[in-house]
Each structure stands twice: as C-alpha cells, then as structure tokens.
Amino acid sequence: MPKTIKLSQLGEACSPQRTLFKEKFGDEVKVSVALARRVAKDFKWDWAADHLLSAPALAEYKKVCALALADYEKVCALALAEYKKVRDPALAEYKKVCDQALADYGKVRDLAWTDYQKVRGLARTEHKKVCDPALADYEKVCAVAFAKAYLTD
Secondary structure, eight states: OOOEEEGGGGTTSOHHHHHHHHHHHTTEEEOOHHHHHHTTTTSOHHHHHHHHSOHHHHHHHHHHHHHHHHHHHHHHHHHHHHHHHHHHHHHHHHHHHHHHHHHHHHHHHHHHHHHHHHHHHHHHHHHHHHHHHHHHHHHHHHHHHHHHHHHHO
C-alpha cells in the first residue's frame, strides 16, 4: 500500500525543510525507496524519523543508521590514515626545504649586511673627507662675517 507524506505533517519542521518539500513535491509526495535515494542529501531524515515513524519503525531506522554511521566512520578513519600517510612526508619535506631556505636566507642576509656596513663606512669616510674642509671654510666665512659686522655695528 503506497504511503504519502503531506506538507501539513511537517508543521513542526524547520521552515527551510518545509519550503524545500513544497518546492520539490507540492502538498504531498508518495514515498518510495527510489525517491528516498534521489533526495537523500536534501532532507533532515532524523527529524522525519522522530516525527513520522512508529516506535518499532523508528527503532529499526536508528539501528540501520547506527550501522551505516559505523561504516562511514570506519571508511573515514581509513581515509584519514591514508591522507596522513601521504601528507606527513610531504609536510616533513616542506619543513625541511623551508628550514634550509631560512638558513640560506640568514647567511645571505648576514653577508649582505656585512657588505653594506663596509660600503657605508667607506662612503661615510669619503663624505667626511669632502665635507670637513667645506665646513671649515664655512665656519671661517661666518666668523669673519661676524667680526666685520660687529666691528661696524
């Protein structure tokens, strides 16, 4: 005997689920295994089970879902182990390369800093060699200008 679910039976369901039901099926839908497979990802089945199944049917639903969940968790645990098996050596290699790159960077940076300090020191010496006599000339001009101004004041 075909069974249907009516939109009116979903009165306590959340609004997005009721809206989705209405969009997909209108006011009611005939339930079938094929239909359930097609919309498996769309609906919140635990809510439907808790509200639409009899106690014995709910117990069977929970039993089947518990077994499926155990299988899912087993598959995911194996997939995670495989993921880590692939990821861990790649991550170790990445860290090794980064550590080496950082060490190389430090060496190059230190050499560049040493070169910079040498060049800066030479440039400072040249600057001083050119500017000191000019400063002495400037100071003499200012001293003479002061003396002349003071004497004529």
